Amino acid sequence: MAGTRALLMLENFVDGKFLPCDSYLDSYDPSTGEVYCRVPDSGKAEVAAAVAAARAAFPGWSARSPQERSQVLLRLADLLEQSLEEFAVAESRDQGKTITLARTLDIPRSVQNFRFFASSILHHTSECTQMDHAGCLHYTVREPVGIAGLISPWNLPLYLLTWKIAPAIAAGNTVIAKPSELTSVTAWMLCQLLQKAGVPPGVVNIVFGTGPRVGEALVSHPEVPVISFTGSQPTAERITQLSAPHCKKLSLELGGKNPAIIFEDANLEECVPTTVRSSFANQGEICLCTSRIFVQKSIYSEFLKKFVEATRMWKVGSPTDPSASMGALISKAHLEKVRRYVKIARAEGARVLCGEGVDRLSLPPGNRAGYFMLPTVITDIKDESRCMKEEIFGPVTCVVPFDSEEEVVKRANSVQYGLAATVWSSNVGRVHRVAKKLQSGLVWTNCWLIRELNLPFGGMKSSGVGREGAKDSYEFFTESKTITIKH
Ligand SMILES: NC(=O)c1ccc[n+]([C@@H]2O[C@H](COP(=O)([O-])OP(=O)(O)OC[C@H]3O[C@@H](n4cnc5c(N)ncnc54)[C@H](O)[C@@H]3O)[C@@H](O)[C@H]2O)c1
Numbered sequence: 001m002a003g004t005r006a007l008l009m010l011e012n013f014v015d016g017k018f019l020p021c022d023s024y025l026d027s028y029d030p031s032t033g034e035v036y037c038r039v040p041d042s043g044k045a046e047v048a049a050a051v052a053a054a055r056a057a058f059p060g061w062s063a064r065s066p067q068e069r070s071q072v073l074l075r076l077a078d079l080l081e082q083s084l085e086e087f088a089v090a091e092s093r094d095q096g097k098t099i100t101l102a103r104t105l106d107i108p109r110s111v112q113n114f115r116f117f118a119s120s121i122l123h124h125t126s127e128c129t130q131m132d133h134a135g136c137l138h139y140t141v142r143e144p145v146g147i148a149g150l151i152s153p154w155n156l157p158l159y160l161l162t163w164k165i166a167p168a169i170a171a172g173n174t175v176i177a178k179p180s181e182l183t184s185v186t187a188w189m190l191c192q193l194l195q196k197a198g199v200p201p202g203v204v205n206i207v208f209g210t211g212p213r214v215g216e217a218l219v220s221h222p223e224v225p226v227i228s229f230t231g232s233q234p235t236a237e238r239i240t241q242l243s244a245p246h247c248k249k250l251s252l253e254l255g256g257k258n259p260a261i262i263f264e265d266a267n268l269e270e271c272v273p274t275t276v277r278s279s280f281a282n283q284g285e286i287c288l289c290t291s292r293i294f295v296q297k298s299i300y301s302e303f304l305k306k307f308v309e310a311t312r313m314w315k316v317g318s319p320t321d322p323s324a325s326m327g328a329l330i331s332k333a334h335l336e337k338v339r340r341y342v343k344i345a346r347a348e349g350a351r352v353l354c355g356e357g358v359d360r361l362s363l364p365p366g367n368r369a370g371y372f373m374l375p376t377v378i379t380d381i382k383d384e385s386r387c388m389k390e391e392i393f394g395p396v397t398c399v400v401p402f403d404s405e406e407e408v409v410k411r412a413n414s415v416q417y418g419l420a421a422t423v424w425s426s427n428v429g430r431v432h433r434v435a436k437k438l439q440s441g442l443v444w445t446n447c448w449l450i451r452e453l454n455l456p457f458g459g460m461k462s463s464g465v466g467r468e469g470a471k472d473s474y475e476f477f478t479e480s481k482t483i484t485i486k487h
């Protein structure tokens with residue numbers, strides 16, 4: 001129940017205007033378990049209105065020069081940066097993450113997304129070849145695709161939404177974005193900045209609501225030729241089915257079951273704290289989080305001891321507590337799902353070394369109905385176990401020993417996913433060799449989550465289709481045309 005405090009009421013943003021909706025969904029504060037906000041439960045009608053607005057805005061926006069569009073993106077970045085604290089507080093409340101993380105990662109990166117694509121759009125070149133024997137010159141031009149549908153998840157709400165909006169509009173498209181119904185607030189706050197930044201009405205439209213209703217209406221709409229999706233593999237399958245009759249262009253950024261491979265010559269001083277962070281940052285709710293840690297046998301006991309000690313130092317607490325490293329998980333249902341995985345591991349004979357069911361969670365009274373869980377380390381677990389195969393997307397990581405380089409590469413590659421891996425060794429030859437053999441779109445060696453936005457981001461196998469980044473996002477959000485001039 002809502003209690004006595006007024007609820008935050010969100011509205012769709014279409015054609016530069018905030019519009020109420022016929023029905024609304026409750027949105028929970030994960031750190032208290034209370035409803036604090038109501039989100040439009042949009043459907044086909046709202047998508048149709050957004051398509052009409054995006055269609056009308058397209059000719060004007062796509063005709064602007066990249067320099068003009070770049071200026072608008074830069075103003076948006078500045079406005080967002082000026083409101084950084086307000087956005088960080090809102091993101092933390094809506095998602096459950098700590099304010100510290102929202103303040104240092106989510107919102108700064110959202111600002112950077114606009115600045116980065118404002119700059120990169122100015123530097124693309126096209127191809128040209130000559131065919132002297134035929135008296136011909138050939139060259140390519142790139143044009144925006146049209147209306148882009150952008151669907152994003154709840155774990156890094158504004159970070160991942162702006163990672164799509166910025167390249168799409170920089171390239172001259174108009175967009176209809178659908179954030180996760182669980183975390184809609186910062187997207188709605190962003191709408192308030194669009195007009196101030198000079199984004200013309202209809203260029204960015206945001207429709208809120210659930211996947212099956214508004215998400216499917218967007219994906220199925222014949223006038224939306226391009227869909228950029230970040231989320232889970234089952235949803236990607238559904239989106240692929242719905243897009244197929246229209247031959248839509250699809251970008252799919254999906255889940256992971258990311259290995260960390262720790263060799264005996266790793267610098268444990270750096271490896272242990274970074275692997276704790278790569279396992280549990282954002283409550284383990286990052287598609288790039290480590291969830292299978294392979295440690296070479298000779299250092300296995302030493303690593304395990306240090307890793308468990310360092311994990312126990314991670315404080316779970318109110319997202320507003322500056323000393324907390326982890327906040328609340330996104331929802332009650334998700335918390336239950338993550339806990340179930342720990343139960344399954346136990347039933348399969350694995351050992352839980354710390355966290356769920358072993359240590360006591362201590363929370364302030366106001367947070368006791370929130371969706372909290374301790375960071376949990378599991379060992380003595382088989383590679384075939386569900387916790388070693390399936391994406392848990394929570395604060396649970398498994399540690400297992402290995403003998404040889406060849407063996408660990410094979411085991412690391414033995415899952416359906418291929419998103420991100422980390423490799424820890426001071427042998428540079430080994431680092432290159434192993435990185436090359438891993439079936440993974442991203443390999444971080446002796447570090448984690450250092451992002452270079454110019455370069456391709458994305459996964460192999462069930463972790464996705466396509467890549468995002470300066471060149472990749474530009475190519476995705478534009479169509480190429482080859483022109484031949486006979487002279
Ligand atoms: N590879 C990446 O960059 C990346 C980044 C973040 C999250 N993820 C993945 O996302 C998943 C967690 O996010 P989630 O639970 O929000 O995923 P999800 O697939 O349930 O939802 C993602 C988005 O899709 C929408 N959606 C759901 N069903 C839909 C449908 N039938 N048609 C259209 N849209 C629909 C949701 O409303 C939401 O906006 C994890 O698997 C995680 O690994 C991947």
Ligand SMILES: N/C(=C\C=C\C=O)C(=O)O
Nearest residue numbers: 155163286287288451457
């Ligand atoms: N897309 C990116 C990160 C995705 C994280 C998933 O949870 C990025 O850093 O660009």
